[in-house]
Each structure stands twice: as C-alpha cells, then as structure tokens.
Amino acid sequence: xxxxxxxxxxxxxxxxxxxxxxxxxxxxxxxxxxxxxxxxxxxxxxxxxxxxxxxxxxxxxxxxxxxxxxxxxxxxxxxxxxxxxxxxxxxxxxxxxxxxxxxxxxxxxxxxxxxxxxxxxxxxxxxxxxxxxxxxxxxxxxxxxxxxxxxxx
Amino acid sequence: xxxxxxxxxxxxxxxxxxxxxxxxxxxxxxxxxxxxxxxxxxxxxxxxxxxxxxxxxxxxxxxxxxxxxxxxxxxxxxxxxxxxxxxxxxxxxxxxxxxxxxxxxxxxxxxxxxxxxxxxxxxxxxxxxxxxxxxxxxx
Numbered sequence: 001x002x003x004x005x006x007x008x009x010x011x012x013x014x015x016x017x018x019x020x021x022x023x024x025x026x027x028x029x030x031x032x033x034x035x036x037x038x039x040x041x042x043x044x045x046x047x048x049x050x051x052x053x054x055x056x057x058x059x060x061x062x063x064x065x066x067x068x069x070x071x072x073x074x075x076x077x078x079x080x081x082x083x084x085x086x087x088x089x090x091x092x093x094x095x096x097x098x099x100x101x102x103x104x105x106x107x108x109x110x111x112x113x114x115x116x117x118x119x120x121x122x123x124x125x126x127x128x129x130x131x132x133x134x135x136x137x138x139x140x141x142x143x144x145x146x147x148x149x150x151x152x153x
Numbered sequence: 154x155x156x157x158x159x160x161x162x163x164x165x166x167x168x169x170x171x172x173x174x175x176x177x178x179x180x181x182x183x184x185x186x187x188x189x190x191x192x193x194x195x196x197x198x199x200x201x202x203x204x205x206x207x208x209x210x211x212x213x214x215x216x217x218x219x220x221x222x223x224x225x226x227x228x229x230x231x232x233x234x235x236x237x238x239x240x241x242x243x244x245x246x247x248x249x250x251x252x253x254x255x256x257x258x259x260x261x262x263x264x265x266x267x268x269x270x271x272x273x274x275x276x277x278x279x280x281x282x283x284x285x286x287x288x289x290x291x292x
Contacts, residue, residue: 009199012177012200013199013200013203014203015174015177016178016200016201016203016204016207017204017206018173018207019170019171019177019182019204019207020170020203020204020205020206020207020209020210020211021207021208021210021211021214022167022169022170022211023166023167023170023171023182023204023207023208023252024207024208024209024210024212024214024215025166025211025215026163026165026166026167026168026169026170027167028163028215028216029162029163029166029215030159030160030161030163030164030167031159031160031222033216034222035224036221036222036223036224036289036290037222039224039281039289040222040289040290042277042280043281043282043289044278044282045282046289058157059156059157059160060160062157062160062164063160063161063163063167064164064255064256065161065164066160066161066162066163066164066165066167066168067164067167067168067171067255067256067260068168068255068256068260069168070164070165070168070169070171070260071171071172071256071259071260071261072259072260072262074168074169074172074175074176074260075172075175075257078172078175078176084179085176085177085178085179086176086177088177088178088179088180089179091175091179094248094263094265096248096265097265098265099264099265099268102247103248103265103268103269103272104269104272105243105246105247106242106243106245106247106269107254107268107269107270107272107273107276108243108247108272108273108275108276109239109242109243109246109276110239110240110243110244110247110250110273110276111273111274111275111277111279111280112239112243112276112277112280113235113236113240113241113243114236114240114251114273114277114280115276115277115278115279115280115281115284116232116235116236116239116284117232117233117237117240119236119237120184120240120244120250120251121184121185121244121250121252122184122208122250122251122252124237124240125184125208125212126209126211126212127212127216128209128212129209129210129212129213129216130213131216133230135233137230137234137237138233138234138236138240139237140237141233141234141235141237141238141241142237142241143188143241144237144238144241145237145238145240145241145242145243145245146185146188146189146244146245147189147241148238148242149189149244149246150245153246
C-alpha cells in the first residue's frame with residue numbers, strides 16, 4: 001500500500017509527463033518543430049512578394065492564437081476565488097515583476113537566436129531526437145548559454 | 154486553409170498542455186525555465202524532468218518522419234551554435250521564451266510577458282530580414 005504522499009508525487013509526475021507529451025504533440029501537429037515554418041513567419045518582407053500573404057507564412061500566428069485563447073480562459077478559470085491546484089497547495093507566481101533592461105535585453109537576444117535558427121526551446125527539444133544534427137548543435141549550445149546566464153546574472 | 158486549421162488545433166493542444174500543468178501543479182509551462190532549473194537539485198526538479206521527458210519523448214513518438222519543409226540551403230554549424238547560445242542566454246536573462254512569456258504569460262495577462270513577446274518578435278523579424286530570408290522556402 002503506497003502512502004498518500006508517494007501516491008500524490010506519482011500523480012504529479014504523471015501529469016507533468018502527460019503535459020510534456022501533449023505539448024510536443026501540439027508542436028508537431030502545428031509544424032512548429034519545422035524551422036522553415038517559423039522562419040517563414042518571421043520573414044515579414046515576404047508579405048510584399050505576391051498577393052497577401054505572399055511568401056510570408058502566417059502559420060505561427062494561428063498556433064499562438066489557439067494556444068493563448070486556451071490559456072486566457074483556462075488560467076483565469078483555474079484561479080477563480082478560493083481555488084487551488086489539483087495536486088499542489090498553491091499556484092506559484094513568477095518572482096520578478098519589473099519591466100527592466102534585463103527583461104528587454106534577454107528577450108532581444110533570444111529573438112536574434114530564434115530568427116537565426118527558427119528554433120526556440122520547446123520545438124528544439126521536441127525534435128532533438130529526430131531532426132538531425134542542426135538541432136543537436138542548437139540544443140547543446142542552448143544549454144551552455146543557459147548555464148552561462150545563470151552564472152553571470 | 155486546412156493547414157491553418159491544423160495549426161490552430163496544434164496551438165490549442167499546446168495551450169491545453171500549458172493550462173493543465175498550471176491547473177494541476179500550479180506551475181508555468183515555460184520550457185526555458187523548466188530546462189534551465191531542472192538541474193538544480195530541489196523538490197521541484199522531479200516534475201521538471203518528467204515534463205522534459207514527455208516533451209522530448211513525445212516529440213520523437215509523434216515525429217512524422219517525412220522531411221517536411223526543406224530549407225533552401227544547409228546551415229553552417231557555427232550559425233546553429235551561435236543561435237543556440239543566444240536563445241539559451243537570452244531566455245534565462247529575460248526569464249522566459251515563446252512558451253513561458255508567449256503561451257503562458259499572455260494567457261496570464263502579464264505586462265512583463267507582453268513586453269518580452271513584442272521584443273523578441275521584433276528582433277526575430279529584424280534578424281530574418283537581415284540574415285535568413287534567402288533560405289526560406291515558399292510556404
């Protein structure tokens with residue numbers, strides 16, 4: 001017979017595993033694991049090439065739109081008055097609140113790397129086992145970049 | 154049009170996964186945050202590894218196998234390394250990426266996340282405009 005604590009921890013791990021898989025499934029279905037799709041979206045100059053949308057690829061906007069519609073409704077509903085998470089005592093909130101140079105500089109550097117490669121962390125991890133050497137190099141360097149930032153700031 | 158509906162459906166799945174992690178564990182499904190802090194030994198690291206296992210394993214299980222959209226030219230190793238460094242460094246410095254600030258942060262109506270999303274979209278647009286346009290295939 002498992003203790004209540006052990007059973008709770010198992011449920012937490014199973015839910016996290018399932019969320020990771022569902023997240024990956026959504027990225028694969030929406031083709032966000034393909035850098036050409038992401039670069040096609042970031043290529044705004046493509047709008048000028050041919051009738052709208054030209055060579056610009058709006059796919060990413062549909063993906064982000066669908067995801068944010070769900071989180072807008074879901075996060076608000078989950079945090080209704082008096083509610084707590086299913087498997088945890090409280091909803092954790094991000095620690096940092098300020099809109100500062102650190103936030104803007106970090107996001108700016110992130111966007112440059114994203115635009116150079118067409119990969120951000122989620123799609124890169126979801127395709128790291130199947131998409132060949134490019135994404136492998138990307139993920140290794142990303143881990144180094146993360147470790148550097150954690151040491152320096 | 155079918156492609157856009159498929160993209161919308163995929164986005165809804167990503168949103169559901171992010172919502173379920175928040176509703177169940179009370180945690181934000183920000184991939185860069187989860188990946189960069191999973192290495193820190195704490196009572197939070199097991200669920201982080203479970204999520205990463207699901208993301209990496211799920212991606213491999215669901216991978217379509219097809220070549221998909223090919224880029225018009227191969228990319229140098231150095232470019233991928235530089236891009237990875239910038240994405241890793243920038244996401245930790247800026248406390249989030251497309252998932253944490255984009256999918257979750259906008260859903261939480263966080264002003265910080267909106268600023269981050271507008272910023273990385275802008276530098277992403279600028280970077281592709283300057284550097285990557287020629288290798289992008291026709292959608």
